[in-house]
Amino acid sequence: MKTLVNPIIEGLGAGGLRKPETECAVQPPSDWAIVSSDNHIEVTDDIFYENFPQSMKDRAPRVTFDRMWKFALPGGQGAFDKADGDIAELWNKLFVDVKFEKQKRDVYMREEGVDQEIAFPNSLLGLLHMQDREARELVFRIYNEYVVDLEKQSDYLFGVGVLSNWWDETKVEKAVQQIGDLGLKTFMLPIALRDLQNKPMGLADESMDRFWSAAEELGLPVNFHIGENNSLEGRGGFAANYMNNTAPFRKPLAQLVFGGVFDRHPNLKVVFTEAGISWVPHWLQDAEYYYDTHLEILDIKLKHRPSYYWANNCYATFQLDQLGLNLIDYIGSDRVMWASDYPHSESVYGAGRSSIRSVMDAVSPSEAKAILGGTAAEIYNLPPVKR
Secondary structure: OOOOOOOOOOOOOOHHHOOOOOOOOOOOOOOOOOEEEEEEEOOOOOHHHHHOOHHHHHHOOEEEEOOOEEEEOOOOOOEOOOOOHHHHHHHHHHOOOOOOOHHHHHHHHHHOOOOEEEEEEOHHHHHOOOOOHHHHHHHHHHHHHHHHHHHHOOOOEEEEEEOOOOOOOOOHHHHHHHHHHHOOOEEEOOOOEEOOOOOEEOOOOHHHHHHHHHHHHHOOOEEEEOOOOOOOOOOOHHHHHHHHHOOOOHHHHHHHHHOOHHHHOOOOOEEEEOOOOOHHHHHHHHHHHHHHHHHHHOOOOOOOOHHHHHHHHEEEEEOOOHHHHHOHHHHOHHHEEEOOOOOOOOOOOOOHHHHHHHHHHHOOHHHHHHHHHHHHHHHOOOOOOOO
16 A cells, blocks of 8 residues: 655654754756745734724733733633643644744745745634624724734735625625725635624625625635634544644535536635645546536536636645645646645645655646746735845
């Protein structure tokens, strides 16, 4: 039986215990822009309390640091706000840069050969489903402004905004407009959506039509990212949580395709982030099979076969995915983007240059150039790299 153990990452260990990889036998050409399409940034200032109106300050998450960043909410329902010392110590081993210091990030970018990064939220993902919806909306509007300020301090970081309202269809245009007004390159939407009555929403529901119209008009990629639901309970809980978290995109993609979202909004670009790319051919195979065996009973008649929408509207990111690269002809080399995932433990920090080399070994030079940065630079409209 063949093994899928990857020698590049074998024995590398937890992120916080690694050192940057400064050399590699094979280097990309100097004129290639290397873009990590999925890194992360932490909120390290008490921005929500500081920017909430006086009448709402008692409803604001508080940003604190005690060996790890915590978002404490009134009533103790925050993201890791009750984390004990053991969890905090674990986090220090997992995260390369637990305090998210710019100086460490500068070293990482330079030594691991990354020119630009698309930076997603980190602990903020724990607030995607906070119960106080009015406060939640304000949290994400404030965060989006915070990200823009961070961008101004760097010539390589491009922050991902968070849609501030998806549950009230009368407010989604305002939420999308903020993203555009701030000049952000992209933004994210949760995978699991709930409406004003706290009932589950589907991406193709009529209540989402106004959002998709506004998103298509804005013209920026819409991102989905893993990591919304974390549970570390039980034996093997941490690993079980990770394995579950990295496989969330089959249903969202099916809703977008079979719910007719891409037919109604053919210019949409959607990115599925941090779940690798090897899931894609499996999804495509199942979708094509389902399409042919259920064509007469589909509630929405599609204009094209399922694979068409992947090839025209969708992208996915990966760090190390040899199986996915072996199946790149089914996925499309123009549909995938390399990422480092700094500063997470599942990142390729410490083996970043080898990870880049593995892409160059697997595909043609033109394909590698696109996967390692060209596609990200195009869809996120990044400026030329400053060297």
